[in-house]
Amino acid sequence: MKNRIVSIIARALPEVMAEARLDPLPLPPVEVEATRDPAHGDYATNLAMILSARLKRNPRQIARTICDRLQDEESILAKVEIAGPGFINFFLREEVWKTELQRIEAMGERYGCSDAGGGRRVQVEFVSANPTGPLHIGHARGAVVGDVLANILRAAGYEVYREYYVNDAGNQMFNLGRSVLYRYRELLGRLAAFPETCYQGEYIRAIAAEILSRDGESYLDRPEEEVVPVFTDYAATVILRGIKEDLAAFGVVFDGYFSERELYRDDGVAKLLRRLEEGGHIYGEDGARWFRTTAFGDEKDRVVVRQNGETTYFAADIAYHKNKFERGFSWVIDVWGADHHGYLPRMSAGVQALGYPPESLRVVLVQLVNLLRGGKPVAMSTRSGEFVTLREVVDEVGRDAARYNFLMRRTDSHLDFDLEVAKEQSNENPVYYVQYAHARIAGILRLAAERGMEVPRYEEVETGLLVLSEEMALIKALSRFPELVAGAAAALEPHRLTFFANELAALFHSYYNKYKVISDDPALSRARLFLIEALRIVLKNNLHLLGVSAPDRM
RNA sequence: GCGCCUGUAGCUCAGUUGGAUAGAGCAACGGACUUCUAAUCCGUGGGUCGAGAGUUCGAAUCCCUCCAGGCGUACCA
Numbered sequence: 189m190k191n192r193i194v195s196i197i198a199r200a201l202p203e204v205m206a207e208a209r210l211d212p213l214p215l216p217p218v219e220v221e222a223t224r225d226p227a228h229g230d231y232a233t234n235l236a237m238i239l240s241a242r243l244k245r246n247p248r249q250i251a252r253t254i255c256d257r258l259q260d261e262e263s264i265l266a267k268v269e270i271a272g273p274g275f276i277n278f279f280l281r282e283e284v285w286k287t288e289l290q291r292i293e294a295m296g297e298r299y300g301c302s303d304a305g306g307g308r309r310v311q312v313e314f315v316s317a318n319p320t321g322p323l324h325i326g327h328a329r330g331a332v333v334g335d336v337l338a339n340i341l342r343a344a345g346y347e348v349y350r351e352y353y354v355n356d357a358g359n360q361m362f363n364l365g366r367s368v369l370y371r372y373r374e375l376l377g378r379l380a381a382f383p384e385t386c387y388q389g390e391y392i393r394a395i396a397a398e399i400l401s402r403d404g405e406s407y408l409d410r411p412e413e414e415v416v417p418v419f420t421d422y423a424a425t426v427i428l429r430g431i432k433e434d435l436a437a438f439g440v441v442f443d444g445y446f447s448e449r450e451l452y453r454d455d456g457v458a459k460l461l462r463r464l465e466e467g468g469h470i471y472g473e474d475g476a477r478w479f480r481t482t483a484f485g486d487e488k489d490r491v492v493v494r495q496n497g498e499t500t501y502f503a504a505d506i507a508y509h510k511n512k513f514e515r516g517f518s519w520v521i522d523v524w525g526a527d528h529h530g531y532l533p534r535m536s537a538g539v540q541a542l543g544y545p546p547e548s549l550r551v552v553l554v555q556l557v558n559l560l561r562g563g564k565p566v567a568m569s570t571r572s573g574e575f576v577t578l579r580e581v582v583d584e585v586g587r588d589a590a591r592y593n594f595l596m597r598r599t600d601s602h603l604d605f606d607l608e609v610a611k612e613q614s615n616e617n618p619v620y621y622v623q624y625a626h627a628r629i630a631g632i633l634r635l636a637a638e639r640g641m642e643v644p645r646y647e648e649v650e651t652g653l654l655v656l657s658e659e660m661a662l663i664k665a666l667s668r669f670p671e672l673v674a675g676a677a678a679a680l681e682p683h684r685l686t687f688f689a690n691e692l693a694a695l696f697h698s699y700y701n702k703y704k705v706i707s708d709d710p711a712l713s714r715a716r717l718f719l720i721e722a723l724r725i726v727l728k729n730n731l732h733l734l735g736v737s738a739p740d741r742m
Numbered sequence: 743g744c745g746c747c748u749g750u751a752g753c754u755c756a757g758u759u760g761g762a763u764a765g766a767g768c769a770a771c772g773g774a775c776u777u778c779u780a781a782u783c784c785g786u787g788g789g790u791c792g793a794g795a796g797u798u799c800g801a802a803u804c805c806c807u808c809c810a811g812g813c814g815u816a817c818c819a
Contacts, residue, residue, distance in 0.1 A: 221758070221761080222758070223762090224757090224758085224761090224762085224764095224765090225762075225763085227762095228762070232761085232762090234760090234761065234800095237761085237799065237800085240799075241798090241799085247799070271762075272761085272762050272800095273761085273762080273799055273800070274799080275761075275762070318819070355819060357819095358818085358819060359818070359819070360818080360819055361819095474817080475817090476817055477817095478817095487744080487745070487815085488815095490816095490817095491816085491817045492817095493817085494817040495817060496817080498817085500816095500817070500818085500819090501818070501819045502819095504819095505819095525813095526746080526747065526812090526813060526814085527813055527814065528813095528814085529745085529746050529747075529813075529814065530745070530746075530813085530814045530815055531814090532746085533745090553746080553747075555747065555748080555812085555813085556812080556813075558812090596754095596755080596756095597754090597755065597756090598755090598756085600746095600747055600748075601747085601748070601755080602747080602748065602811090602812065602813095604754080617781095618767075620781050621767090621781070621782085623781085624779080624781050624782075625782095627779075627781090628778080628779060628782085629778095631778065631779055632778045632779095633778095634778090635778055636778080668758095671758090672758085675758070675759095679758095679759080683756085684756095684758085687755095687756060687757095687766085690766080690767085691766090694766085697782055697783065698782090698783065698784085700778080700779095700782075700783080701774085701780090701782065701783040701784080702783080702784090704777080704778065705778060706778055707778095741779085742779080742781070
């Protein structure tokens with residue numbers, strides 16, 4: 189819709205420029221915005237004010253000139269006005285808006301999708317929690333944000349791949365295996381004290397018990413360095429399986445899990461280091477090998493090979509990102525907890541040193557969730573074993589409510605999650621407001637069907653009967669959905685969808701309370717049924733992108 | 743110290759990438775169920791957009807300086 193306005197203006201522009209005796213090139217970009225206030229029409233452009241600086245003429249005068257040259261070939265405009273300091277306001281004919289209802293009918297569950305992304309292959313990496321314990325609530329926000337971003341990007345025409353990076357190499361994993369081993373010994377009465385540095389959670393005991401019942405006491409007297417890897421592998425497998433189950437219960441399913449070990453098996457890290465050496469990005473100092481990340485804007489250089497000869501996590505991570513690009517993803521999005529933000533400059537340096545443009549890696553920083561219980565902060569750490577698991581939250585609050593909650597704020601805004609409040613207020617959660625709108629519509633459609641009225645086809649509808657301001661407001665709001673999805677994808681801002689869903693629901697609830705859809709007037713009933721069916725489709729599509737169900741009854 | 747994020751109504755937050763008179767929800771107060779679902783709706787009150795200076799036709803939005811809170815600042819992952 190917006191584009192049609194833009195092209196009308198663009199057609200008139202050369203003539204305006206010629207008249208002002210100005211070199212028509214470069215033409216200023218035509219910016220058209222949906223207005224906030226209906227009194228300002230449907231769309232507005234500030235073009236005249238932009239031009240006034242260049243033409244050194246009164247903006248209202250320029251606006252006048254532009255308006256006189258406009259050629260509305262498809263006759264979509266009802267009125268064009270010059271307002272305020274020089275805005276040009278466009279009022280579309282109501283019939284034009286109503287044709288959007290036909291598009292909704294035709295596209296159905298695909299309404300909202302676009303080809304803005306042009307099929308570009310993008311990878312979204314998120315969660316990527318170490319498999320040293322179950323996912324807790326701190327992981328939940330990133331999980332939903334990544335999942336919904338992937339949904340939105342797919343709808344916006346990208347080819348999306350969701351990936352979980354499994355950090356199954358390194359000290360933490362060794363520590364995990366050791367923790368299980370000590371619990372195993374403890375079960376057999378062969379451990380004096382469980383070390384504080386080990387993972388304290390109950391789940392470690394459970395895993396130890398599993399190993400005991402499977403393999404018996406055979407590990408008891410064998411040397412630690414021989415036994416720990418067995419325990420590590422077993423524990424990591426069990427924990428990762430649990431993580432996948434918890435994510436699935438939360439509605440998050442990955443296309444692939446990428447193992448850090450795989451990177452070492454394929455010699456990926458060594459290859460990466462050679463590549464960096466050849467590029468002249470590496471130097472030696474203090475017995476370690478350093479990557480000159482400062483050449484790409486980092487505040488200090490970073491070690492990639494330690495004094496003891498081991499590569500760092502950072503080295504592996506660059507190799508991992510290299511691998512992503514080599515798999516054909518031209519755009520890579522990482523969803524990180526905000527506590528990792530300091531890591532961004534060096535990761536970007538890695539990408540650039542490999543010859544990829546900086547914008548090929550986008551990092552979405554998700555601010556940490558402040559967990560409260562009854563207003564009091566809850567201390568959490570995986571090691572201490574004190575945490576509220578993702579599974580508990582899903583079970584207590586519900587998947588829909590939990591997801592919606594995490595999507596109601598910008599990702600870079602801090603979020604308080606109070607367990608008591610989430611539980612107590614679950615019936616007042618905004619998600620129910622939106623779902624209720626969907627259920628109410630479904631209810632009306634059911635009743636209509638009982639009375640022998642099916643949702644009509646567009647050709648059978650006299651859209652001219654939809655004359656109420658509430659109806660026009662609804663139709664215009666629905667029409668915004670495709671642009672909204674594309675905009676949310678471009679900005680990587682999933683929260684826009686929850687706000688839009690709320691807005692649609694509010695418009696509907698208000699309309700519902702004021703007017704009847706099914707009435708004695710068959711033609712009017714048909715028109716309104718058609719309208720609310722279009723609304724139902726958009727609500728459902730919106731909720732679907734959020735990974736939230738759209739119930740027919742509540 | 744330095745870096746990143748945040749600061750908007752009593753509370754929790756939006757604000758379409760610089761637009762016109764700054765908006766929702768909750769809380770407060772007053773109303774609406776014999777009706778297609780009241781998990782809803784209608785109305786009222788509520789603002790120095792953290793502070794100050796700057797950029798321009800125009801600033802919550804951009805630049806600079808402060809203030810406050812959060813996070814980060816490893817040869818850990």
